[in-house]
Amino acid sequence: MAKVFxxxxxxxxxxxxxxxxxTHGIIHRLVAECIxxxxxxxxxxxxAPVGCAVFAYNYFDCDMMEAAHGRAPAVAxxxxxxxxxxxxxxxxxxxxxxxxxxxxxxxxxxxGEKITTIFVNNAIYGMTGGQxxxxxxxxxxxxxxxxxxxxxxxxxxxxxxxxxxxxxxAYYIERTSVHDVPNINKTKKxxxxxxxxxxxxxxxxxxxxxxxxxxxxxxxxVEALKWLEENMIPHYPLGVTKEGR
Amino acid sequence: xxxxxxxxDTCKGCGLCIGACPKNxxxxxxxxxxxxxxxxxxxxxxxxxxGCASCARMxxxxxxxxxx
Numbered sequence: 001m002a003k004v005f006x007x008x009x010x011x012x013x014x015x016x017x018x019x020x021x022x023t024h025g026i027i028h029r030l031v032a033e034c035i036x037x038x039x040x041x042x043x044x045x046x047x048a049p050v051g052c053a054v055f056a057y058n059y060f061d062c063d064m065m066e067a068a069h070g071r072a073p074a075v076a077x078x079x080x081x082x083x084x085x086x087x088x089x090x091x092x093x094x095x096x097x098x099x100x101x102x103x104x105x106x107x108x109x110x111x112g113e114k115i116t117t118i119f120v121n122n123a124i125y126g127m128t129g130g131q132x133x134x135x136x137x138x139x140x141x142x143x144x145x146x147x148x149x150x151x152x153x154x155x156x157x158x159x160x161x162x163x164x165x166x167x168x169x170a171y172y173i174e175r176t177s178v179h180d181v182p183n184i185n186k187t188k189k190x191x192x193x194x195x196x197x198x199x200x201x202x203x204x205x206x207x208x209x210x211x212x213x214x215x216x217x218x219x220x221x222v223e224a225l226k227w228l229e230e231n232m233i234p235h236y237p238l239g240v241t242k243e244g245r
Numbered sequence: 246x247x248x249x250x251x252x253x254d255t256c257k258g259c260g261l262c263i264g265a266c267p268k269n270x271x272x273x274x275x276x277x278x279x280x281x282x283x284x285x286x287x288x289x290x291x292x293x294x295x296g297c298a299s300c301a302r303m304x305x306x307x308x309x310x311x312x313x
Contacts, residue, residue, distance in 0.1 A: 001246070001247075001248060001312040001313060002312065002313060003310070003311070003312055004247075004296050004297075004298045004301075004311040004312060004313045005298035005301040005302070005309070005310060005311040006310045006311075007307040007310070011307065015255055015306065016305070016306055018305065018306075019257075020257035020258060020259040020283065021257070021259030021260070021261055021305065022305055023305055024305070025304075025305030025306050025307070026302075026303070026304075026305050029307060180264075180265070180303075181265050181299045181302050181303055184302050184303065185302070214259075220260075221259040221260060221261055222259075222260055222261065222263070222264060225261065225264075
């Protein structure tokens with residue numbers, strides 16, 4: 001019998017600390033599989049964020065760096081400029097990228113830095129206890145919006161893929177989801193494409209991945225996938241927002 | 246002929262693989278707890294597994310391995 005599926009060697013043996021059913025684990029695996037399949041194990045440098053994925057450096061079996069909250073694109077810029085042949089990627093959540101790190105991500109994309117950002121959007125702050133994020137949907141209940149997000153006082157959720165897609169420095173921006181197997185396969189293709197564009201020196205690339213947070217959404221893992229599909233995708237449409245110049 | 250290997254102590258019993266299986270072969274095994282304290286996933290009628298690996302691709306914890 002031949003192996004159809006086994007854990008990629010690009011992930012260490014450390015078990016993920018994520019809550020049961022959290023899709024961070026799926027996304028970690030996809031990123032690692034892409035690096036392994038592209039044969040870039042020795043050239044890959046990842047930047048871990050602040051947030052639930054803060055321990056990403058324990059899981060990826062490549063060089064990893066930890067950045068201050070939201071500053072992963074700035075750290076990645078430095079690493080990529082010092083080591084232009086390396087595959088440099090940041091792995092950031094929505095609290096990290098769309099809130100405190102907005103300046104860094106916007107300007108890294110505007111400068112056309114040849115880095116790849118894996119942006120995990122689950123519409124809430126996970127690690128800190130389920131507070132409202134810039135990406136929280138209107139009406140969504142969080143610990144800091146107990147009556148649901150009010151568009152009048154708290155604004156509308158930010159669509160980062162569309163926002164960054166308007167910048168000339170961005171080369172490839174796509175939004176995908178991991179709520180079922182076909183979409184997981186599409187996400188893997190998108191990550192690989194983003195990495196390929198980086199290695200070809202095309203410019204900034206980002207894959208925004210819609211993800212779940214069963215614990216802070218107050219849903220079971222299976223219900224959370226359904227909630228993502230029914231509520232997040234209508235506001236965050238899947239697809240390529242920018243490819244090419 | 247396909248074989249699904251379940252690494253029980255890695256499983257967190259989230260159940261995401263259950264919906265991914267086209268043959269409906271997976272279910273939470275409530276007969277015991279794993280080392281983490283979760284009811285792990287189990288396979289019913291393992292002989293019916295087609296080895297598509299959908300469950301393994303859905304698993305957030307890399308707790309499943311598939312041979313065919």
